[in-house]
Amino acid sequence: MDSRDQAQPTAGATATPPRLSAVIAVLNEAENIEAVTADCLAGLAGAAPFEIVYVDDGSTDETAAVIADLAARHPEVRLVRHDRRCGKSQAVRTGVLAARGEWIGTLDGDGQNSAGDLVEMLRLAQGAGKLSPLVAGIRVRRDDPWPRLVATKIANGFRARVLGDRCPDTGCGVKLFRRSDFLRLPCFEGMHRFLPALFQAYGHPLINHPVRHQARLHGTSKYTNLGRALVGIWDVLGVIWLVRRTQAPAPSVLDAAESRA
Numbered sequence: 001m002d003s004r005d006q007a008q009p010t011a012g013a014t015a016t017p018p019r020l021s022a023v024i025a026v027l028n029e030a031e032n033i034e035a036v037t038a039d040c041l042a043g044l045a046g047a048a049p050f051e052i053v054y055v056d057d058g059s060t061d062e063t064a065a066v067i068a069d070l071a072a073r074h075p076e077v078r079l080v081r082h083d084r085r086c087g088k089s090q091a092v093r094t095g096v097l098a099a100r101g102e103w104i105g106t107l108d109g110d111g112q113n114s115a116g117d118l119v120e121m122l123r124l125a126q127g128a129g130k131l132s133p134l135v136a137g138i139r140v141r142r143d144d145p146w147p148r149l150v151a152t153k154i155a156n157g158f159r160a161r162v163l164g165d166r167c168p169d170t171g172c173g174v175k176l177f178r179r180s181d182f183l184r185l186p187c188f189e190g191m192h193r194f195l196p197a198l199f200q201a202y203g204h205p206l207i208n209h210p211v212r213h214q215a216r217l218h219g220t221s222k223y224t225n226l227g228r229a230l231v232g233i234w235d236v237l238g239v240i241w242l243v244r245r246t247q248a249p250a251p252s253v254l255d256a257a258e259s260r261a
Helices: 033-047 063-073 088-098 117-126 146-163 195-201 225-245 253-260
Strands: 008-011 020-026 050-057 077-082 103-108 134-139 175-178 206-211
Touching: 020 033, 020 088, 020 117, 033 050, 033 063, 033 117, 050 063, 050 088, 063 077, 077 088, 088 103, 103 117, 117 134, 117 175, 117 206, 134 195, 146 225, 175 195, 195 206, 195 225
Parallel strands: 020 050, 020 103, 050 077, 134 206
Antiparallel strands: 008 077, 103 175, 134 175
């Protein structure tokens, strides 16, 4: 295999296997990394032991260097790098593959999420019963420019009507799930926006949970409203086909119990 196709783990490792792995895909977020890391270190204390797995998706700024420096000072922080931009969905998958925790919590790298929300989401997931759920963050009060709010509302409404996924905010980056469950899902660019529909197609219950949201700390979004809309239409059609063709069995009760042992 061409070495360029392999994600390269470069820094960080904790001695104790983590209970929770926070996976954060980043692209040119050097100005935000320290604040996001500080929030994770404080907010995830209630889920200790934990790790923070950053996936640098081919950044051209100092993102990787900032993360490597933090990893040298904080054993909870790990860095995995793509040598070129592969897209957020692949970056998330790379992070999940590299993660050592049974449970995965995803966050955005722009400082708009609060890592502390993952602690309650983990509690909900572990108490949900025999089949592990997807816990999806729902931004109840968003701090975004109004054009982004309008575009997101339209997109979420369209997806909800067409897919019937019962999730009012699929675009929220805060989600929690069991690592092995995620790795059963098909991987394609854009899949991170359709996790509620995909998890339910594979027999997992959905829990919607309100989460905090704030304005981006620094920099600008990597997506435009028009770009999201145009790609989103084709993605929805593809996910409709995929969900209708999926006849995957739910994980057995025995498997779910063994994974928590």
